[in-house]
Amino acid sequence: MKKPFKWLFAFVLSLVLLVPSIGAAAAATGQGVSEGTVSFDKNTKAANSTKASSFSDVPKNFWAKNEINYLVRNGIISGYKNGKFGVSDPLRRDHAAIILVRALDIDLSKESAPNPGFKDVPTTHPAYKEIAVLTKYGVFSKSQYFHPTGKLTRGQMAKILTEGFGFRYSYLVTFKDVPSTNQFYSYICTLGSAGIAGGTNGNFLPNKTLNRTEFSVFIARALEPRFRTGVQVEIQSLQYQSDGRLKMSLIMYNNSPKTVFNIKGRYTLYSGNTAIARNDSAREYTNLKIGAHQKKVIDFYFSPSEVKNKVPFKNTHLAYEHSWNFYQ
Incomplete structure (x- = not known):
């Protein structure tokens, strides 16, 4: 029976309401979270x-x-x-x-x-x-x-x-x-x-x-x-860099009715059951905003220390966790 890859790690985020400083232009912001897995297959139809x-x-x-x-x-x-x-x-x-x-x-x-x-x-x-x-x-x-x-x-x-x-x-x-x-x-x-x-x-x-x-x-x-709802990703390409990093090109989708910002991602890339790369702490995408129901192509780099096993990209899966802010 074919089932998507099950995660090997746990991640807990809270849904909170953030209230910035009081002022004429101030607006309440909310926080969203999402998590999932996605397979990397160049032959998969969009x-x-x-x-x-x-x-x-x-x-x-x-x-x-x-x-x-x-x-x-x-x-x-x-x-x-x-x-x-x-x-x-x-x-x-x-x-x-x-x-x-x-x-x-x-x-x-x-x-x-x-x-x-x-x-x-x-x-x-x-x-x-x-x-x-x-x-x-x-x-x-x-x-x-x-x-x-x-x-x-x-x-x-x-x-x-x-x-x-x-x-x-x-x-x-x-x-x-x-x-x-x-x-x-x-x-x-x-x-x-x-x-x-x-x-x-x-x-x-x-x-x-x-x-x-x-x-x-x-x-x-x-x-x-x-x-899916919220902030989701799809892998476009994977490439080991000569400086030891791993480049992951993604399409990031904002499937929500609000513009999202302060987007943070935590990822683990697997080949089968082998962890290829992992960033243990959520990393923020600097100056990235995505409009409601829009998408953007972005690059994410795993540092040399985050690359755990340099193996071929076969039966590759990405476990992802996102958090982001939006104006209420």
């Missing part, structure tokens, strides 16, 4: 290079059009025979299993799993193999019934995405309507911290039924950091 798919219910200015296009062009989700995507249709649990298996790139012809024992999922069910494999890996919990045609809530979605993609638990971001006693608390906080779930006015709405559009957005964000 999410924004995919051609637009055509659905009668997905207009050109639809808020999730890019994410839907990305998933459709990569064969992860499809529309209906009537030419519609079903943007507001509730997501069925069996359909979620099929989409998740495709997103995780699981080859069902090579993957075996015992019968999970759901009374309402016979071996003849169209999604039997997907449900069996995901249950085998703990994405779905075992019980008497699976309810394949039942609806999926946002809280349940948080669990299957966290387990399916192997996200490291994090509590950098919490939501007002998700107390620590909620059965999905850990999963929801994890998706919020990873920039996959942004919430609405500080709320997550864990019991709300998930529709096909929302699930598409969550899956696209899980697969592509460039779609």
Whole structure:
């Protein structure tokens, strides 16, 4: 089962409200945080290079059009025979299993799993193999019934995405309507911290039924950091320098409605399980500001002492942590 690389270090940041000196021009600033992992693959297609798919219910200015296009062009989700995507249709649990298996790139012809024992999922069910494999890996919990045609809530979605993609638990971001006693608390906080779930006015709405559009957005964000909320990065190139440094060219995305500044980054670059380079203290990008929903190409240099192992860039992953300020 293909899962993104799990981090080998922990990083704790607090969400705080910073109030500068009182004055006529003074304005309150907030602080945001994000964390995640991204793979470096020169052959990976850019999410924004995919051609637009055509659905009668997905207009050109639809808020999730890019994410839907990305998933459709990569064969992860499809529309209906009537030419519609079903943007507001509730997501069925069996359909979620099929989409998740495709997103995780699981080859069902090579993957075996015992019968999970759901009374309402016979071996003849169209999604039997997907449900069996995901249950085998703990994405779905075992019980008497699976309810394949039942609806999926946002809280349940948080669990299957966290387990399916192997996200490291994090509590950098919490939501007002998700107390620590909620059965999905850990999963929801994890998706919020990873920039996959942004919430609405500080709320997550864990019991709300998930529709096909929302699930598409969550899956696209899980697969592509460039779609995630907050400050995200994508590796463009890596190069060892003659002076012992390692140059990392990045595209930095500001997927938020506010201009961000005082951006700090902490990174660990891996080749497989081997740490190539690491800056242990968050480093600020001097004089860097990125407008709302804008991106910039930047260079980050690991110093010679931060380069731990000079190995080829094979199966390379970057674990990143960002903090930044924005005006309220």
